[in-house]
Amino acid sequence: MLRLERVSVRFGQNQVLNQVDLTVASGEVLVLLGPSGCGKSTLLRTIAGLETPAAGQVFWEEQNLTAVAAHQRGFGMMFQDHALFGHLSVAANVAFGLRIAGWGVGQRQQKVAELLELVGLVGFEGRSVETLSGGEAQRVALARSLAPDPRLLMLDEPLASLDRALRGRLVNDLGQLLRGLGQSAIYVTHDYGEAFALADRIAVMDGGRIARCGRPVEVWADPQTEAVARSIGHQNILSLDNQGHCVLGRLGGQAGLVLVRSDGLRLAPSGVGARVVGSVFSQGRYDLQVEVGGQLLQLSAVEPVGLGDSVYLAWPDDAVVPLVASADG
Amino acid sequence: MDTDRLTLMTLRRLAWPVVVLVPVAFLGIFFLWPVTNILVKGFVGGRLWELLHEAVFWRVLWFTVWQAAASTALALVLALPGAHLLARFHFRGRSLLRALATVPFVMPTVVVAGAFIALFEQFGLNDGAFRMRHTVWALLAAHVFFNLAIVLRTVGSYWEGLDGRVEEQARLLGARPGQVFLRVTLPRLAPAVASAASVVFLFCFTSFGVILLLGGPTRATLETEIWRHAVWRGDMASASALAVVQLGAVMSLVLVSNFLQRRRGGREQTRLDSRPMPSRRLLGANLGLLLVALGLPVLVLVERSLATGNGYSFDNYRALTVRVTLLPVSALTALGNSVLFAVVATALAVLVGGFASLVVVYGRRSLSHFFDFGLMLPLGVSAVTLGFGMLVALDAPPMDFRSWRWLVPVAHALIGIPFVLRTVVPTLRRIDPKVRESAALLGASPFQVGRLVDFPLAGRALAVGAAFAFAVSIGEFGATSFLPRHPDRLTAPLALFRLLGTPGDLLRGQAMALAVLLMVLTGLAVLVIEGRPSGRGVVRGDF
Numbered sequence: 001m002l003r004l005e006r007v008s009v010r011f012g013q014n015q016v017l018n019q020v021d022l023t024v025a026s027g028e029v030l031v032l033l034g035p036s037g038c039g040k041s042t043l044l045r046t047i048a049g050l051e052t053p054a055a056g057q058v059f060w061e062e063q064n065l066t067a068v069a070a071h072q073r074g075f076g077m078m079f080q081d082h083a084l085f086g087h088l089s090v091a092a093n094v095a096f097g098l099r100i101a102g103w104g105v106g107q108r109q110q111k112v113a114e115l116l117e118l119v120g121l122v123g124f125e126g127r128s129v130e131t132l133s134g135g136e137a138q139r140v141a142l143a144r145s146l147a148p149d150p151r152l153l154m155l156d157e158p159l160a161s162l163d164r165a166l167r168g169r170l171v172n173d174l175g176q177l178l179r180g181l182g183q184s185a186i187y188v189t190h191d192y193g194e195a196f197a198l199a200d201r202i203a204v205m206d207g208g209r210i211a212r213c214g215r216p217v218e219v220w221a222d223p224q225t226e227a228v229a230r231s232i233g234h235q236n237i238l239s240l241d242n243q244g245h246c247v248l249g250r251l252g253g254q255a256g257l258v259l260v261r262s263d264g265l266r267l268a269p270s271g272v273g274a275r276v277v278g279s280v281f282s283q284g285r286y287d288l289q290v291e292v293g294g295q296l297l298q299l300s301a302v303e304p305v306g307l308g309d310s311v312y313l314a315w316p317d318d319a320v321v322p323l324v325a326s327a328d329g
Numbered sequence: 330m331d332t333d334r335l336t337l338m339t340l341r342r343l344a345w346p347v348v349v350l351v352p353v354a355f356l357g358i359f360f361l362w363p364v365t366n367i368l369v370k371g372f373v374g375g376r377l378w379e380l381l382h383e384a385v386f387w388r389v390l391w392f393t394v395w396q397a398a399a400s401t402a403l404a405l406v407l408a409l410p411g412a413h414l415l416a417r418f419h420f421r422g423r424s425l426l427r428a429l430a431t432v433p434f435v436m437p438t439v440v441v442a443g444a445f446i447a448l449f450e451q452f453g454l455n456d457g458a459f460r461m462r463h464t465v466w467a468l469l470a471a472h473v474f475f476n477l478a479i480v481l482r483t484v485g486s487y488w489e490g491l492d493g494r495v496e497e498q499a500r501l502l503g504a505r506p507g508q509v510f511l512r513v514t515l516p517r518l519a520p521a522v523a524s525a526a527s528v529v530f531l532f533c534f535t536s537f538g539v540i541l542l543l544g545g546p547t548r549a550t551l552e553t554e555i556w557r558h559a560v561w562r563g564d565m566a567s568a569s570a571l572a573v574v575q576l577g578a579v580m581s582l583v584l585v586s587n588f589l590q591r592r593r594g595g596r597e598q599t600r601l602d603s604r605p606m607p608s609r610r611l612l613g614a615n616l617g618l619l620l621v622a623l624g625l626p627v628l629v630l631v632e633r634s635l636a637t638g639n640g641y642s643f644d645n646y647r648a649l650t651v652r653v654t655l656l657p658v659s660a661l662t663a664l665g666n667s668v669l670f671a672v673v674a675t676a677l678a679v680l681v682g683g684f685a686s687l688v689v690v691y692g693r694r695s696l697s698h699f700f701d702f703g704l705m706l707p708l709g710v711s712a713v714t715l716g717f718g719m720l721v722a723l724d725a726p727p728m729d730f731r732s733w734r735w736l737v738p739v740a741h742a743l744i745g746i747p748f749v750l751r752t753v754v755p756t757l758r759r760i761d762p763k764v765r766e767s768a769a770l771l772g773a774s775p776f777q778v779g780r781l782v783d784f785p786l787a788g789r790a791l792a793v794g795a796a797f798a799f800a801v802s803i804g805e806f807g808a809t810s811f812l813p814r815h816p817d818r819l820t821a822p823l824a825l826f827r828l829l830g831t832p833g834d835l836l837r838g839q840a841m842a843l844a845v846l847l848m849v850l851t852g853l854a855v856l857v858i859e860g861r862p863s864g865r866g867v868v869r870g871d872f
Contacts, residue, residue, distance in 0.1 A: 048497075048501055050497050050500075050501075069500075070497070070500045070501055071500045071501070071502075071503050071504055071505055071506075071509075072503075073501075074503075075501060076501060076502070077497075077498065077501045079494045079497075079498060081492070081494070083492060083494040083495040083497070083498040084495070085495060085498075085499070085513060085516075085517075086495075086517065087513075087516040087517055087519070088516075096499065096502050096504075096512075097502035097503055100502060100503040100504045100508060101503055144498075144502070145501075145502075147502075148502060148503060
């Protein structure tokens with residue numbers, strides 16, 4: 001189990017990580033989600049030993065790793081742009097960690113073959129890494145990181161440089177593969193779709209802190225802060241006046257923000273009146289954008305609706321969640 | 330607009346033959362003819378085959394190769410830590426280090442030799458247990474001084490372009506820092522290291538002034554042997570045979586070097602967001618080493634030039650105006666000659682090189698290739714071979730140039746032309762035709778397009794090329810040392826060579842002062858080059 005205790009990192013005057021506490025259980029896939037610049041890559045690099053924390057401790061089980069060098073931590077990492085060794089073949093890339101660990105040639109070849117089969121690149125041993133496509137390079141990088149059997153695998157936006165269709169497929173492959181191996185992993189992304197597809201737990205970062213951490217359903221149902229809500233794709237965020245009123249009526253007792261989750265909001269025979277301003281057909285449903293008193297809201301519907309139609313909105317009480325406003329609004 | 334176009338076409342028809350013929354004639358008479366002469370003399374006399382059976386020849390060849398190899402290896406080993414520092418870290422003094430790395434470019438070979446002589450005298454290394462002068466160590470030290478900067482720049486800038494995450498990946502896979510360097514960094518740097526090494530090797534292989542002055546009478550390379558046979562013994566047959574060998578060797582080295590430089594081409598995208606500060610110890614050790622290696626010879630040279638029997642003054646500089654018996658004219662007059670020759674050589678190089686660039690860029694395909702190759706040839710011939718070729722080829726009618734005063738700047742111009750070509754041709758090629766088209770669409774006549782678009786862009790490159798030609802000329806020693814001597818043709822490097830060759834405190838002080846002045850003049854030219862964006866990169870390894 002990985003445990004971080006109040007880890008802070010500074011670059012000059014800039015506080016990049018601010019007292020981060022985090023745990024990753026054995027065999028768990030934790031997804032670090034957040035916008036670029038929130039410190040998630042730095043957190044990963046600090047765990048890897050590539051950055052030195054200004055304060056705080058990093059533990060693996062009971063061993064304090066804070067002062068242990070990167071090459072002695074036994075953690076693996078996959079970078080966004082793969083960072084393959086351009087001067088080596090595919091096989092030599094995958095075997096690199098094994099060579100360092102002193103494995104014999106025969107054992108190495110066997111392990112490399114197994115790994116290439118695992119990532120679906122049988123027969124690629126002799127290829128130069130310069131000739132690989134983006135998806136292939138990504139698989140080689142994964143095989144290389146897995147080869148020395150790391151106790152923790154970190155993946156820093158490994159799919160960000162790939163096109164969308166490929167990304168969707170690889171997310172599923174990756175999830176199955178990590179679970180199949182029982183691999184403890186931290187996966188960094190700014191794409192909440194990837195996060196929900198992969199995560200056992202999600203940690204949402206905001207301004208160098210972990211703003212919310214929990215199982216995907218928990219985080220989705222109750223994001224707690226505006227920044228977290230936006231990071232995981234919520235859009236129906238409304239501000240309440242002093243009496244707790246907004247365009248949808250009275251949703252609270254005082255001024256503040258509320259989230260009306262789009263999975264709760266639905267079209268109804270009666271309720272709050274709204275006008276349809278956008279409709280996109282997607283995967284068997286219609287993603288609607290409606291306008292209520294100058295406020296735009298998102299929801300989805302099974303039946304098609306015409307643009308400009310008047311509709312009524314309804315929602316269960318548990319679809320409304322109070323949010324803490326972010327400092328930067 | 331139509332009349333304009335008509336004039337332009339007429340002008341082109343009249344001017345084009347001149348533009349083509351001037352470079353052809355210049356190259357033919359002053360370069361191809363001398364080189365052919367050497368080849369004929371070397372092969373026909375049969376001296377070449379005799380030479381191959383002489384032990385002395387093989388000894389000389391062996392020494393030439395190994396001193397170049399040793400210098401290259403030393404320069405690589407000493408410069409790599411500094412290149413790492415420049416490539417991977419942010420620190421105060423980074424720009425100071427970068428500036429220091431240009432210092433050797435400011436120093437002509439004879440000046441470097443002077444600086445090391447000053448250094449040895451200052452630290453008592455001229456004799457005794459730690460004698461440096463007239464040992465092979467003196468040669469190696471001077472060569473390393475020259476070439477540290479080439480490695481620092483070539484490898485440093487390439488290294489900067491490499492993605493540091495690849496090294497981090499290797500560490501995360503368990504590699505210790507040493508393993509990361511040997512298994513990942515070094516192989517990745519290989520193209521840049523090979524390219525830098527080939528340039529340094531070529532440079533040391535054709536080193537001349539440094540070897541003559543620091544190596545002493547017993548250390549002979551191909552270059553000094555050609556000079557000794559031709560100038561001291563008048564044995565033109567042996568000198569020609571040696572020159573043929575040198576010609577073959579240098580041409581092959583240039584081909585290898587060009588091949589390696591082309592391979593260096595492709596670069597990775599760099600993504601360094603946070604360059605760390607290096608540890609104090611690492612920084613201190615590296616900066617200290619480079620400061621000493623690059624700065625000390627210059628400092629000592631300047632200090633010696635100001636030192637007189639008691640305290641410091643400008644006496645040595647004042648003494649330059651007085652003729653000493655050793656020289657036919659005063660050192661200051663020699664410096665005046667050098668400046669005059671450099672101006673003429675620059676004008677010639679700009680004229681011929683400029684014309685040739687036009688042919689390379691706008692000429693018909695075959696003509697363009699021919700010019701591109703032909704005008705670069707002087708780079709593939711050592712200065713000594715060039716000077717020697719002129720000495721043997723241009724001494725009989727119809728081409729008797731022995732008494733011609735301007736033969737010296739002509740030789741210098743030949744060496745400068747490739748630099749003009751290298752700066753101007755890429756710039757002309759880079760001018761986007763769309764820029765010209767937009768200018769035309771905005772109503773500019775073809776003349777105005779030339780005046781407002783091409784010339785301002787190419788003119789800058791031409792200035793850089795001119796500065797190169799000037800710097801080359803002002804410090805040129807190898808070729809000049811062969812050309813017929815006449816009191817009013819003595820250049821400053823030749824004068825410096827003679828002053829340095831004789832012991833005696835009085836002349837030594839003068840020599841140092843003259844060396845400093847030469848350094849300043851070259852430095853001004855290099856300032857022009859470094860100040861222009863198109864000059865950067867060209868300076869790296871070519872000087």
